[in-house]
Amino acid sequence: MFACDGARGFGCNFPRGCSFLGCVMNGDDFRRVVLRHKDRVHTYAAWVMRDVEEARDVTQQSLLRLWEHRGTVSEAAAATWLRRTAHRLCVDRLRRQNVARNNGDGPLALLSAGGEAGGSEATELCRSVAAALAALPERDRAVIVLREMDGLSYEQMSEIMEMPLGTLKAALHRARERLRRALTGAGVLG
Amino acid sequence: MSELGDELWRDCAKARALIQEHLDSNPRESSDVSLPTHLEECDACHEYLEGQLAVRAGLRGLPLIAFPEDAIEEVWSETISAGRFRRGEGRPAAGRRWLAAAAVLAAAMVGWPWFTSDTIRHSAERTEPVQTVDATRLARAATEVRLVVDLTNDALDRVERAAFDEPLMGRLAETLRQLRVHRGENETEESEEAI
Numbered sequence: 551m552f553a554c555d556g557a558r559g560f561g562c563n564f565p566r567g568c569s570f571l572g573c574v575m576n577g578d579d580f581r582r583v584v585l586r587h588k589d590r591v592h593t594y595a596a597w598v599m600r601d602v603e604e605a606r607d608v609t610q611q612s613l614l615r616l617w618e619h620r621g622t623v624s625e626a627a628a629a630t631w632l633r634r635t636a637h638r639l640c641v642d643r644l645r646r647q648n649v650a651r652n653n654g655d656g657p658l659a660l661l662s663a664g665g666e667a668g669g670s671e672a673t674e675l676c677r678s679v680a681a682a683l684a685a686l687p688e689r690d691r692a693v694i695v696l697r698e699m700d701g702l703s704y705e706q707m708s709e710i711m712e713m714p715l716g717t718l719k720a721a722l723h724r725a726r727e728r729l730r731r732a733l734t735g736a737g738v739l740g
Numbered sequence: 741m742s743e744l745g746d747e748l749w750r751d752c753a754k755a756r757a758l759i760q761e762h763l764d765s766n767p768r769e770s771s772d773v774s775l776p777t778h779l780e781e782c783d784a785c786h787e788y789l790e791g792q793l794a795v796r797a798g799l800r801g802l803p804l805i806a807f808p809e810d811a812i813e814e815v816w817s818e819t820i821s822a823g824r825f826r827r828g829e830g831r832p833a834a835g836r837r838w839l840a841a842a843a844v845l846a847a848a849m850v851g852w853p854w855f856t857s858d859t860i861r862h863s864a865e866r867t868e869p870v871q872t873v874d875a876t877r878l879a880r881a882a883t884e885v886r887l888v889v890d891l892t893n894d895a896l897d898r899v900e901r902a903a904f905d906e907p908l909m910g911r912l913a914e915t916l917r918q919l920r921v922h923r924g925e926n927e928t929e930e931s932e933e934a935i
């Protein structure tokens with residue numbers, strides 16, 4: 551059994567994320583968590599779904615579910631919880647669609663358009679990397695975004711993607727190698 | 741492939757695994773391949789490292805894709821601006837909420853004097869002799885008390901879910917929290933007395 555993370559400093563011995571009052575997220579906690587994580591969760595979903603409309607739905611649903619579960623998720627555990635929920639929602643949607651979508655509203659399109667979401671700082675290298683990333687399989691995109699863009703630890707990623715640590719490391723290694731090969735093939739890397 | 745070539749290839753595989761670990765700032769304590777030495781001798785692995793670093797730089801340069809403002813407004817309107825429960829979902833009936841709130845108040849009224857009573861808090865100051873209890877009975881009693889406390893906390897938890905701040909504007913939370921803190925103090929005092 552996990553010990554409660556004692557987010558409120560009670561240091562109680564209740565199971566992690568126990569719903570005793572000290573660890574229940576109130577409105578202010580929820581607002582803080584949402585503001586801190588919304589863009590990262592949205593970016594993750596956009597890259598995994600390759601569709602910003604879907605990413606918007608996934609992010610919104612994840613945040614609403616966090617609100618519904620605020621009695622059992624502490625503020626400290628919310629970062630991983632949100633991403634795991636978003637990941638599950640993405641996987642479910644991709645399975646239902648049964649075909650990897652890559653329509654014009656993907657993150658790549660935003661980047662190419664250089665619009666609000668793309669920003670002007672996207673250099674040529676970034677555009678090439680983004681194109682190669684978008685062409686990778688779903689799991690490769692997920693591990694790369696969590697690790698390289700979100701900066702999460704192996705342990706957090708393993709919890710989010712619900713895979714053993716060893717499998718996760720191997721998946722990350724493979725994904726990076728595929729990305730490097732794609733960029734070499736495209737003549738971006740020597 | 742020659743024996744030497746075979747060996748070099750094996751070293752390259754190990755070197756690339758080490759490069760991955762270095763990229764994650766998590767290098768293995770020991771390996772039979774020295775990465776700096778291998779990189780000096782092997783152009784392919786040197787190129788591999790440079791490629792990985794370039795990929796990383798490209799990925800880290802990608803901008804965040806902002807969650808749209810209207811989407812976040814919808815989240816607020818369905819959560820903190822809508823009260824504690826989403827409309828029609830997981831919301832206990834009004835009667836049940838009031839009943840739960842009343843139950844907690846009653847428990848607080850009955851429990852508070854007991855938790856804070858002189859009998860409990862200052863029993864060590866009593867003038868009459870304290871009956872001695874054998875260790876096994878004391879341990880069993882302590883276990884039973886813990887069980888009761890756990891069950892009570894579970895019940896409080898359910899009540900909290902049902903009643904929380906709608907009927908009592910959040911004051912319920914503070915009351916329950918104080919109950920819990922006092923339980924902790926009493927436990928400490930009791931265990932000191934047992935010693």
Ligand SMILES: [Zn+2]
Pocket residue numbers: 748751752753755778782783784785786
């Ligand atoms: Zn080599």
